Amino acid sequence: MHRVEIAALLPITITTLTALAVMIGIAIKRSHTQAFIGTVVGLAIAFASVILAGGVPRQVTPLLMIDHYASIFMGLIIVSAAGSALLAYRYFELRDTQPEEFYLLLLLATVGAEILACSAHFASFFLGLEILSISLYAMIGYLKERRHPLEAAIKYLILAAASSAFLLFGMALVYADSGTMEFARITRAETDTWYPLMTTLGTTLIFTGVAFKLALVPFHLWTPDVYEGAPAPVTAFIATVSKAAVFAVLLRYYNSSAGEHAFFVILSVIAVASILVGNLLALRQTNVKRILAYSSISHLGYVLIALLAGRDTGNQAVVFYLIAYSMTILAAFATVTALSGAGRDADEIDDYGGLFWRRPLIGSIFTIALLSLAGMPATAGFIGKFYLIAAGAATEQWLLIFVLIVGSAIGLFYYLRIIEAMFSAAQPVAPVLRPISVAEGAVLVTLAVIVLWVGIYPQPILAVLARR
Amino acid sequence: MILVWLIAILIFAGAVAPLAARWNPRAPRWIALIATLLDLGLTLGIWAQGGDGSTRWIKQVDWPWLPAFGIHLHLAVDGLSLLLLMLTFFLGAIAVLASWTEIQSSIGFFHLNLLWVLAGIAGVFVALDLFVFYFAWELMLIPMYFLIAIWGHERRQYASVKFFLFTQLSGLLMLAAILALYFAHGQATGVYTFDYLQLLGTPLSRQAEFWIMLGFVAAFAVKLPVVPFHTWLPDAHSEASTAGSVILAGLLLKTGAYGFLRFVIPLFPNAAHEITPVALALATLGILYGAVMAFAQTDLKRLVAYTSVSHLGFVLLGIFAWNPLALQGAVMTMICHGFSTGALFVLAGALQERIHTRDLSQMGGLWNTAPRLSGAGLFFALASLGLPGLGDFVGEILVLLGVFRVSTGAAVAAAIGVLAATFYALRMVQRAFHGENVHHWRIPDLTPREGAAIALMMAVLLWLGLYPQPVFNTFRPAMDWLQQQVNTIVMR
Structure with a gap:
């Protein structure tokens, strides 16, 4: 292997080595702090290597394609994983459990996500996805003495396994027809007109498997239970790392076999259904984690619009929106984590009654996060939504834009409900408040600053996206 | 430059208000009053000075903001904007005075919202870049929502959500229309820009002009309000606190009328005439x-x-x-x-x-x-x-x-x-x-x-x-x- 190829692989290698180091560290001496610091430092080095190694697109073996988008996605994945790790420390500290292995799982899941972001081949696609999913099962059920996490883990296990089966079968069909597993070669084999039936069927099945992971309607049923049941830092991880990684591979796959009207129609229907169903189902929820779960369904629907719009604008809009969304939802779950006491997670709307008056800083940050999810100006979500509508308008997808607008308006109701609760004079029935740790405070403030900064001056990110 | 100051003063004073409240609960009132009066003084100064007559615009600034999209921080005042700015700061000061004894809870945060909504309104009146305009248009919504939802009367929750929903939904339609105009102009001329002066006279097909205009009209008709879209208004006005009502009636409705005058008619004269x-x-x-x-x-x-x-x-x-x-x-x-x-x-x-x-x-x-x-x-x-x-x-x-x-x-x-x-x-x-x-x-x-x-x-x-x-x-x-x-x- 050439030296530059090794350099390009550095982020994945470093994350893997960190996982190994943390594992050996645990074997020598059980120490939560040590595992935690090892994880954060490893991820920081991995992030630095993304920046250093990012540059010229490089195909490393037929399996991995480390190009501009892959680097951006890896950066996003590592930052989100580090954010989740920072949140996890205090969260597990408060709970009577052995938390060290959690970081191991988190690092492995991150490796899987990074591989997904770079994968250009069915083998790496499947490997990455399975590394990510299997680590996630254990992460979701990590608090094994409690009922909800276990239930959530089993649900996720069964549905993810089913979706993997779909995915595998789809890959097999495509392979049977085209004789290749490389994304790029599949297209090259069929230059003109229509795909043969088997490839169409296979790709449809692959999209089905991906839609499961992204929780797009009608494959969304696991989302609310898993979001609610999983420990808050893990929910943050699912909402950011796993979604971004799977979307990265979808983006690559769709772009390589783009221009297919059959898929265009199917994906449009899925997008419309996700936006409307996600937003409508969120209306009746009283649990903040469930609201964010349903809202994530609709947000992924929004991103599909940009994917369908295609071209450079569309692809940039996808990446930008995912960055904006990840930072925002991370801030939201950081608030949930920071407020969760040892007994249970602070996930009922009533827990947030009068939060702003009792804890102005956390209340403001959660408000900023919710306003960003709602797409209000001066937040990252606004520029993201603007970018999506721009991508749609550039290719004249007026129907999809209209659905996005209607969806955003419905979304306002439930975001405002949480905000209303925070600004009301009501006191929570059973306060689950605890003082926040320095790490949590730092994460919260950093994320809030990022969300506002991206909302007011996104030029640096736009410049990075435009660089090819 | 002075136009940026006008808005920056309000934003800064708003940010300082809650901090000053810790030091002295009366301080935010004075800060808000001084900031609005200072702005009023500055606009009166511009008015007295007058333009040099070479252009319609009495004052202008044009800084690049997001060049990738052709977005500039392009602010300018002509006579119409200037009068509305004076109205904004005058009524802003009145609103501060009117809530001097009425508002007794979380005074700092109240004045933050009050000053920021004024900043948003001032932004709407001076923006000559459609993106900046939309940014300011939406930005004034959030503090206004809080003004109604926190310090309002009995049915404030209902009124504030209704207000937010009406404005936001119609605003998003306008955003879609702005982007449609942006791409139409870009495809026709090759220049992708949100600049109002450049977008004037964009060649549009009759149908396109009509639909794009409708997006703008949706936003302005809700704000003005034009009758079938007015139902948010009586609720919002009657449930808001005094300052909220003054700003809603005195200023927010004017942004709708201003939108018709500044954007709908010059940008889409044919469709508007129809x-x-x-x-x-x-x-x-x-x-x-x-x-x-x-x-x-x-x-x-x-x-x-x-x-x-x-x-x-x-x-x-x-x-x-x-x-x-x-x-x-x-x-x-x-x-x-x-x-x-x-x-x-x-x-x-x-x-x-x-x-x-x-x-x-x-x-x-x-x-x-x-x-x-x-x-x-x-x-x-x-x-x-x-x-x-x-x-x-x-x-x-x-x-x-x-x-x-x-x-x-x-x-x-x-x-x-x-x-x-x-x-x-x-x-x-x-x-x-x-x-x-x-x-x-x-x-x-x-x-x-x-x-x-x-x-x-x-x-x-x-x-x-x-x-x-x-x-x-x-x-x-x-x-x-x-x-x-x-x-x-x-x-x-």
């Missing part, structure tokens, strides 16, 4: 409907809110009459309505603070116990019904004269609206201030602080009614330019 019959019909409907509804209200603030619907109908009528007289009338009505209705809300707030109700049937006979307050009530009621010698009269008579030339029917109907205004305004005065004091109210009269604010507004209205020429001179160049745009269409 919808004239509908606009005229809806405007007269609004005038009459607002007047009838106002007459039927028992809630004082709700009554005043419906009079706004009626008055803003005149503005819409004036805009779509397509002649200079009516246009001048529309602008005049916008400005005077800000003062007269703003003052009525201040008085309603002062009354509510004293007797803890807005119900007209609980009032009566207040003249004896609070003569200054009642007298002021009569004055502004008369202004509102269009008494000659006060500002509103000038605006409405010009609109009627202008409209009469294009549509006798609309002019007659609108004139009936003026007549109806007499009924609701006098009924309000009679029910609130005259008659027996059956509930034996004994209330303190206007304090010097309230009195000063009210007296200032009276003076301005009198001045606008008796000698409006300086104001006409200020917005004449802007209106002349608009008229040129219009003429090319109407002549065809």
